[in-house]
Amino acid sequence: MKLNEIKPDMEGVARTVFQGYKVEEFPVKIIDIIQGDLNTGLILFRAYGEKIEEIGGIASGMSGSPVYIDGKLIGAIAYSWSLSDHRFGLITPIEDMLALLESTGQTGEKGFRGFPLNTPLYISGMQGRAFQRTRKVFENLGFQVLQGGGLGARTDTEEALEEGSAVAVQLVRGDVNIAAIGTLTYMEGGNILALGHSFTNKGEVDYLLSRAYINAIIPSISSPFKLGSPTDELIGSVTVDRNAGLAGTLQKVSRIIPLSVKVKDQERDKSEIVNVQLVKDEDYLTSLITNVSLQAIDSTLDRVGKGTARVKLKITGKGLPELGLERENVFYSRSDIAATALYELYELMNIININPFKKVELIDIKVDVEISNLDNVALIQEARILNEKIKAGDTLEIEVTLLPYRSDPVVQNIAFKLPDDINPGNASLVIDGGLTGISYQALPDEDYELAEAKQAIVEGYKDLESILKDYLARPRNNELILQVYPAYYVSEQEIEETEEEGENQEERQARENSPGDDVIETEEKEEKRPDSDRKIREQNSYREIKEIHATDYVLEGNLVIDFNIEEVTENTAPGSV
Known part of the structure; x- marks a missing residue:
């Protein structure tokens, strides 16, 4: 029956499950039609009867309960008001819901944005802070989150799936279960409609669908609610989630x-x-x-x-x-x-x-x-280089002392091979533990802004592969990282430019007209040092010279040791003693 055929004072019946799997009817009376935006409308009704009076009115979990007038489906119970007379509610017209079956790929559709019946979202297999963290996620989406029974409760039923049956939309199933319970509105040719309002309102989705067992309907001043749990047998999948409800199929199961x-x-x-x-x-x-x-x-x-x-x-x-x-x-x-x-x-x-x-x-x-x-945590307490003299190509003999928590110091000896072409001069050895400040962090609160995390993730990257490569290359918390920073090579040209900045024009002109000993010496050095050698030394100033060694401890702290690398002469081979 279409919305324009429905009039005030019409009477009909709604179908839902009060306990177990059995679908039962209760009477309803149409009060008026409430027009919404974009040519949408809702049907204001009042429920009554012995069952309704017993539980105190329309309950959360009745979302999707089909309503009939003269045997014709007019829509699904979808909206009500908390802390009010729970016998009053709103029905989503069936024509808006049927449009969901054709809505794949569309960005908008008819539907009322209002105050849907709080869909009970049951979480089982979680307690304590894990439950509290998960509850916060879904309460922020408007769900009434409750701890419920486990998966597979009472699957032995002779009641066939029909319009008015209790169904569950599952997000997690197994040893932990997270599922919303509602009611099946319409079923034909393997297609189904349910809820009469959105679940996540995300358009095209792929959620698990099963039947649900209802233990009881619990009266409440705020709003009565169905207490139940999903069954272990999947019956299909939800593929569309929009304002007017859920659409899905009984012909395939969601990918998990x-x-x-x-x-x-x-x-x-x-x-x-x-x-x-x-x-x-x-x-x-x-x-x-x-x-x-x-x-x-x-x-x-x-x-x-x-x-x-x-x-x-x-x-x-x-x-x-x-x-x-x-x-x-x-x-x-x-x-x-x-x-x-x-x-x-x-x-x-x-x-x-x-x-x-x-x-x-x-x-x-x-x-x-x-x-x-x-x-199993230790502080990098001290370190020293045992070599008396160091040249390019030598192997550094390093002694690192670790101080485990409330225990005796542990000495670890490490051999670190220097490159044959490392720059001579003052160098630094940085010894660091793999445990960085971020490693001390625990799981962030569920209110953490994903937008900030997304910006931090992509900054400086052009593809996912490079992000993951760098992440997986991060040192582990029990690793000792040793890195040598060689002397920075300063070219003769840079020296000349620095000196010239401090000279006045006359001194610079005099030096250009009459070359002195310093200039002659510089020219001789440049003649002796080929361009390729200068380029190599410049590149060596920036390359990474690093080794990583695993330990038995999560390591904290860092140390820096300064040392000198002697110039290798023509008569001294790299690495010689």
């Missing part, structure tokens, strides 16, 4: 990303593996992956505190270099090792998901975390 998080607590010799499937939505993936991983660590450790973690990441996807990347690192925290251990996972997922260069089709994600209660 498997995530496996393996955690071992070495102190208690306890291991857990958390496996989930995630929908391919870049806007939520980083938060979902890190929060599921945080839950896996927190539930395994059953504590928040200090420790050392070894983390291995393996990410597979189309669009990544060689279809995947791997990263291993060691982390230490004095207060929250779980959150600190996941920071690189968070960074990498942000790089992949919000980079502006190309879309990455993620295929599989594996996270392997081993955590001990040990303080």
Whole structure:
């Protein structure tokens, strides 16, 4: 039935699930038609009957409940008011919803932007801060977030899927479940319509669709709500998410990303593996992956505190270099090792998901975390070069003293080969620990501005491959980085130009007319030193001379040692003693 055929005082019935899987009817009465913008309208109605009076009115989770007058579908229950008489609500006309089946690729469509019934979003398998972080993400989108039952509750039903059945739109399924519960409005030829208002309002989507089991409808002063959980059997996918509701199909299932998080607590010799499937939505993936991983660590450790973690990441996807990347690192925290251990996972997922260069089709994600209660952290206490004289090509004998936390010093001897053509003169050896300031950061709050992160990611880069290459080349936190900065080569021409700036015009003219000993000496030096030699020395001033050595500790601090590289004469071969 079309909107222009509906009149005040018409009576009909709505269909929904009050408990279990059984679809039941309750009476409704049309009050008026409310005209909206862009030739849209909503149907104001009042629900009544024994069931409605018992629960206190229209409940969250009834979104999508089909309404019929004289056996004809007029639309879906979609909107109501909190802290009011919950028997009153608004219906989205069915013609607006049917347009969703033809809306693929369109940027706009009919629909009311108002105050939809808070779609209950149930999260199971998460507790504590992982749940709180995830709840914040979805409450900011207008969801009523509740802790619910697990996946697969009560799948043994003889009730067939029909208009009015409870359905769940799943974002995460497995050991952790995140799903919104609503009602199926329309079903024909493998196509479905649901909710009567948007879920994320993102247009074309690919979300998992299953049936839902309703435990009960809970009365509430703010708004009654359905308490339920998704079933383990998928029935299709949601492909369109717009103002007038959801459209989807029963003929295919959404593509998903498997995530496996393996955690071992070495102190208690306890291991857990958390496996989930995630929908391919870049806007939520980083938060979902890190929060599921945080839950896996927190539930395994059953504590928040200090420790050392070894983390291995393996990410597979189309669009990544060689279809995947791997990263291993060691982390230490004095207060929250779980959150600190996941920071690189968070960074990498942000790089992949919000980079502006190309879309990455993620295929599989594996996270392997081993955590001990040990303080495997050390300070770079002192260092010295043991060589008495140093020339180009020599091997530096370096003694580095590490001071582990509340333990005795540990001496590490390192041999560092200098290039044969390194510039002579004063040089510096910088010894640094791989643990930088950013490595101390834990997971940022969910209010973190992605726009700022995106700008930081792309600055100075022209493609995703170069970003990932530089990121994966970053030193690990347990690595000792030694880098030599050779003497800066100053050409004779630069010396002359500097000296000339301090001379007056007469002195400069006199020197040009009557060359002195200094000029003759300079000319002789330039004659002896070919252009190729000068260019090499200039290039050597800027090249990187670095070695990286792994240790048993997460390293903090840095030291600088100045030393002199003697000029190699014709009679002294590079590297000779």
